[in-house]
Amino acid sequence: MGEFDFSVWQPSLPFIRDGLLFTLRLTLVAMSGGIVIGTLLALARLSPIVPLARVAGAYVDLMRSIPLVLVILWFFLVIPFITGSPVGAETSAIITFTAFEAAFYCEIMRSGIQSVPRGQVNAAFALGLGQAQTMIHVILPQAVRNMLPVLLTQTIVLFQDTSLVYAIGAKDMLKAADVVGKNYNRPVEMIVLSALIYFTICFSLSLAVKQLQKRVAIIR
Amino acid sequence: MNYHWNWGIFLEPVKSGDETYLDWLITGLGWTLAVSLTAWLIALCIGIAVGALRTTPSRLLVMLGNAWVELFRNIPLLVQMFLWFFVAPEFLPREWSLWVKQDMPAKEFITAALCLGFFTSSRVAEQVRAGVGSLPRGQHDAALALGLTLGQAYRHVILPQALRIVIPPLTSEFMNVFKNSSVAFAIGVLELTFQARQMQEDSEQGIETYLAVTLLYFICAFTANRVMALIEARTRVPGLIGKPA
Amino acid sequence: MIEIRNVSKWYGQTQVLKDCSTHVAKGEVVVVCGPSGSGKSTLIKCVNGLEPFAQGTITVDGISVSDPKTDLPRLRARVGMVFQHFELFPHMSVEQNLVLAQVKVLGRSAEEAVARGAALLDRVGLREHAAKFPGQLSGGQQQRVAIARALAMDPICLLFDEPTSALDPEMIGEVLDVMVELAQEGMTMMCVTHEMGFARKVAKRVVFMDHGEIVEDAPTNAFFDAPASERAKTFLSRILHH
Ligand SMILES: Nc1ncnc2c1ncn2[C@@H]1O[C@H](COP(=O)(O)OP(=O)(O)OP(=O)(O)O)[C@@H](O)[C@H]1O
Ligand SMILES: [Mg+2]
Numbered sequence: 052m053g054e055f056d057f058s059v060w061q062p063s064l065p066f067i068r069d070g071l072l073f074t075l076r077l078t079l080v081a082m083s084g085g086i087v088i089g090t091l092l093a094l095a096r097l098s099p100i101v102p103l104a105r106v107a108g109a110y111v112d113l114m115r116s117i118p119l120v121l122v123i124l125w126f127f128l129v130i131p132f133i134t135g136s137p138v139g140a141e142t143s144a145i146i147t148f149t150a151f152e153a154a155f156y157c158e159i160m161r162s163g164i165q166s167v168p169r170g171q172v173n174a175a176f177a178l179g180l181g182q183a184q185t186m187i188h189v190i191l192p193q194a195v196r197n198m199l200p201v202l203l204t205q206t207i208v209l210f211q212d213t214s215l216v217y218a219i220g221a222k223d224m225l226k227a228a229d230v231v232g233k234n235y236n237r238p239v240e241m242i243v244l245s246a247l248i249y250f251t252i253c254f255s256l257s258l259a260v261k262q263l264q265k266r267v268a269i270i271r
Numbered sequence: 272m273n274y275h276w277n278w279g280i281f282l283e284p285v286k287s288g289d290e291t292y293l294d295w296l297i298t299g300l301g302w303t304l305a306v307s308l309t310a311w312l313i314a315l316c317i318g319i320a321v322g323a324l325r326t327t328p329s330r331l332l333v334m335l336g337n338a339w340v341e342l343f344r345n346i347p348l349l350v351q352m353f354l355w356f357f358v359a360p361e362f363l364p365r366e367w368s369l370w371v372k373q374d375m376p377a378k379e380f381i382t383a384a385l386c387l388g389f390f391t392s393s394r395v396a397e398q399v400r401a402g403v404g405s406l407p408r409g410q411h412d413a414a415l416a417l418g419l420t421l422g423q424a425y426r427h428v429i430l431p432q433a434l435r436i437v438i439p440p441l442t443s444e445f446m447n448v449f450k451n452s453s454v455a456f457a458i459g460v461l462e463l464t465f466q467a468r469q470m471q472e473d474s475e476q477g478i479e480t481y482l483a484v485t486l487l488y489f490i491c492a493f494t495a496n497r498v499m500a501l502i503e504a505r506t507r508v509p510g511l512i513g514k515p516a
Numbered sequence: 517m518i519e520i521r522n523v524s525k526w527y528g529q530t531q532v533l534k535d536c537s538t539h540v541a542k543g544e545v546v547v548v549c550g551p552s553g554s555g556k557s558t559l560i561k562c563v564n565g566l567e568p569f570a571q572g573t574i575t576v577d578g579i580s581v582s583d584p585k586t587d588l589p590r591l592r593a594r595v596g597m598v599f600q601h602f603e604l605f606p607h608m609s610v611e612q613n614l615v616l617a618q619v620k621v622l623g624r625s626a627e628e629a630v631a632r633g634a635a636l637l638d639r640v641g642l643r644e645h646a647a648k649f650p651g652q653l654s655g656g657q658q659q660r661v662a663i664a665r666a667l668a669m670d671p672i673c674l675l676f677d678e679p680t681s682a683l684d685p686e687m688i689g690e691v692l693d694v695m696v697e698l699a700q701e702g703m704t705m706m707c708v709t710h711e712m713g714f715a716r717k718v719a720k721r722v723v724f725m726d727h728g729e730i731v732e733d734a735p736t737n738a739f740f741d742a743p744a745s746e747r748a749k750t751f752l753s754r755i756l757h758h
Pocket of ligand 1: 527554
């Protein structure tokens with residue numbers, strides 16, 4: 052059994068906090084952006100305009116079949132060609148995760164929209180609502196409510212996946228732990244600390260989602 | 272910015288040595304397959320066992336099974352790789368620990384395969400539990416009523432049915448294993464993603480490199496999908512198509 | 517053969533069996549009936565230990581079911597059970613369904629088990645269906661296979677839990693015919709069923725349950741001609757006149 056020295060945790064906290072803030076910011080931006088774009092993608096996939104549905108479908112399938120690490124590398128490589136100038140790892144990460152998660156949220160929203168009974172559409176039309184109004188006021192609210200636990204679970208996955216920005220060296224929590232570990236020559240202790248932080252956050256969130264799931268099940 | 276396309280790059284020798292870039296990618300594909308397939312085998316064995324345990328009447332076994340799943344589900348795979356690679360050896364007796372750190376052959380590969388296998392096992396366990404749960408309770412009763420022990424009932428009656436039900440979700444897990452194996456680059460496994468980064472830096476032909484690697488991952492996922500479809504067709508039960516089990 | 521003494525059972529707070537006592541002697545047929553949710557399935561599942569119970573004792577052929585020292589699988593192998601929803605194993609052919617427990621529990625050789633299975637299939641009139649899968653048979657055929665599967669274990673008694681209530685009316689007869697034949701050959705049977713014709717024909721006694729209680733336990737004719745309780749009267753009039 053090796054000797055551990057956990058006293059390194061104390062001086063590491065400010066760095067970990069800054070890293071965690073970036074991780075959270077990345078998660079929240081990618082989640083909100085991903086849900087908005089994902090919903091638009093879902094509408095496109097379900098639209099009667101065939102080319103639109105095809106393009107959206109192809110985008111979603113593509114994103115879902117490539118390893119995330121590779122997507123991160125792809126965006127880091129390609130974004131400078133589009134913007135014309137190099138971007139930092141952090142900006143690149145935010146764009147990548149938003150675009151990548153949109154594909155996953157799209158599939159969730161799509162099944163959410165499909166889970167709303169057809170009768171609801173008929174009822175809305177019968178009241179004189181237009182197509183867009185029906186979608187915004189009748190279908191989407193129900194879709195989101197039905198899919199809320201799944202959306203949140205996906206967000207927990209997203210939170211964990213942000214650690215993969217390691218591949219391009221963005222300064223997230225894991226990177227902060229890594230740097231402190233190297234500086235103090237205590238890498239093992241810092242890995243343990245980051246594992247504990249990830250586990251605590253994800254486990255509490257998943258417990259909360261389970262509670263929510265029970266509540267939703269009762270309401271229905 | 273302008274990009275200079277060079278599709279011949281794959282046949283050119285790498286900067287330091289007499290291999291070609293194509294050789295790098297082939298090596299990468301080999302390690303990706305090795306890590307993924309080993310991990311999948313581990314995941315199936317452990318995942319089926321843990322998933323089944325979680326459906327038994329024993330409170331203790333259910334709790335252990337749940338703990339297993341929660342543990343692997345709530346820590347990022349990359350962090351798990353680091354835990355196995357850097358932290359786990361510290362818990363071994365001193366001589367073993369030294370051996371693992373310095374002399375163990377194919378250390379990166381073994382660590383990655385174990386880590387990815389355990390990680391995936393928790394997801395397989397979740398599917399298997401749901402599959403067993405979806406069987407009618409009467410099947411379990413009928414098996415016991417014939418005098419089968421609980422173990423025999425699982426072996427001959429419950430698991431054969433549950434596993435057939437969960438083939439579709441397991442198919443996507445199998446495809447995920449190939450995708451997730453890319454995380455192994457971080458502990459130095461020379462798999463596809465590792466080679467992609469290395470080739471991109473060495474050749475500066477990033478787009479060609481990533482296109483080739485993306486294509487290879489596609490082929491892996493597609494093959495995995497076909498293999499599972501074949502298994503599904505082979506194990507299909509006559510008279511049960513489209514009916515809920 | 518089957519002795520049920522003062523059995524009580526709770527699901528959490530609710531008591532689903534209240535001090536139930538009855539018995540089935542060797543070679544006897546006893547029919548159990550009662551409204552839905554009265555605890556019939558629960559009681560019959562207690563007999564072969566599929567449901568644990570909190571109080572009382574049940575013995576089968578002198579062996580206590582709730583005794584932790586009892587080898588339950590061995591006891592169950594000697595008590596056949598037929599279920600409402602057949603519960604054939606859908607991933608196995610009819611023949612495999614009949615063979616599985618004979619080989620795994622009784623330790624018979626495969627040939628012996630196949631031969632015994634074939635003989636019983638013949639007996640329930642399904643000889644040519646051995647290679648089919650349950651999903652390819654009608655409900656009545658499936659239930660007859662399930663009876664053959666129970667018989668293949670050479671049981672000392674049979675338990676039936678509403679064996680015909682999931683069947684279309686035209687298939688009920690074929691299953692009841694097999695059951696009547698078994699009764700006439702002297703098989704010991706405890707049957708949860710609402711087939712009163714069957715009860716009149718072969719049952720020695722009828723047990724009537726309501727709200728987890730055995731309200732009445734009377735010889736068949738006495739039960740039908742003059743039910744003692746008001747609850748049984750209401751139940752009978754509803755069953756017989758619909
Ligand atoms: N797992 C369970 N948990 C809680 N209550 C249960 C459970 N299983 C059965 N019960 C309750 O026990 C009571 C008896 O159930 P049982 O299935 O024995 O009734 P039954 O007489 O067989 O009815 P049916 O004619 O509908 O089959 C019912 O009130 C039922 O709600
Ligand atoms: Mg019942």
